[in-house]
Amino acid sequence: MVQDGKPKTELQMAREQKRIEKEKEKAAKQAKAAVAKGMKRENWMDYMQVLIDSKIAEDKGGTEMLTTLELEGMKCDVISQPLPNTISFIRFELSADDGIVSKTKIFEDTVLLVEQAETVAAHVQSDNLVTHVRQCISILSEHVTCTVTLLVLGFDKLMKSKRKGTINRLDWEQGVVALQMELNVSTYIIKDTAQLVDNVRMYCKALGERPHKLKHHKDLFIGTSKTPLFVDREGGGYLQVFIAQLQDIRSVNEAVATAVAQQYPSPVILSNYIDSTDKDTVINTLAGIPVRRGVGTLANVRRVGPEAAKRIVLFYSSSDPLQEIV
Structure with a gap:
């Protein structure tokens, strides 16, 4: 390349290329910002x-x-x-x-x-x-x-x-x-x-x-931003669907739902246990299930708790379609 009658050195050419790239990056950022602002x-x-x-x-x-x-x-x-x-x-x-x-x-x-x-x-x-x-x-x-x-x-x-x-x-x-x-x-x-x-x-x-x-x-739908949950012909995905269903109950997060599903790995097993056992005993048993959160030095263990346990029992035992779970 020639500049003012003199050929550019490799250093000058590299600087020129870097300047062009910076201008492109700046223009891309400005365009992206303009889109974000205009589409608020x-x-x-x-x-x-x-x-x-x-x-x-x-x-x-x-x-x-x-x-x-x-x-x-x-x-x-x-x-x-x-x-x-x-x-x-x-x-x-x-x-x-x-x-x-x-x-x-x-x-x-x-x-x-x-x-x-x-x-x-x-x-x-x-x-x-x-x-x-x-x-x-x-x-x-x-x-x-x-x-x-x-x-x-x-x-x-x-x-x-x-x-x-x-x-x-x-x-x-x-x-x-x-x-x-x-x-x-x-x-x-x-x-x-x-x-x-x-x-x-x-x-x-x-x-x-x-x-x-x-x-x-x-992200409020089952599966969040990942592939939606489903059960295949071999039964794969059943546990994940059950955990997602448990999270529909107020105060039951993913950690609590996972802990309950580990003890009772399907809605049928959980429902049968609730139907065949005294309700107070079921609530106490569920409330005492340990819930592990975090890993390493940040790991801690708490319990499902009586309030969440009561809601789970009501959800899987009520025959009233209009039953409110509060």
């Missing part, structure tokens, strides 16, 4: 966008909703949706690669269908509300797999109307219950624009926070 749970509004169908935006209430959301700092866009009168959501996911921050657009699987109460009532009276919503879902499924929620405007005004043929509340309830049972579509009555804004904000916030909640709670 409390910053959900920064990476969420609300897509509002043009027919909703043209309505007076829709215009007020759009203005309110934008004043609150939410990103909104008015488009012609595949299905009219719908509101959908986009989440932007940031990622860092070679020091460059990129943004991926993800269409969320939740769609809000906004309809006037008179329209919904007409479908209920014609006994085709389920058919109508099924057709709406079919149109949406051509573009995205989603869950639909029905938001109904003007319900109170409809119920107060004295016009002939106005739907009664019982027919209405039967219609929305059928919708829930057959299509798993929930229906919510929206009183005014303020409540419509609240619902849109609520859904947007929930969708924005969902990845963080899933990541935070995934």
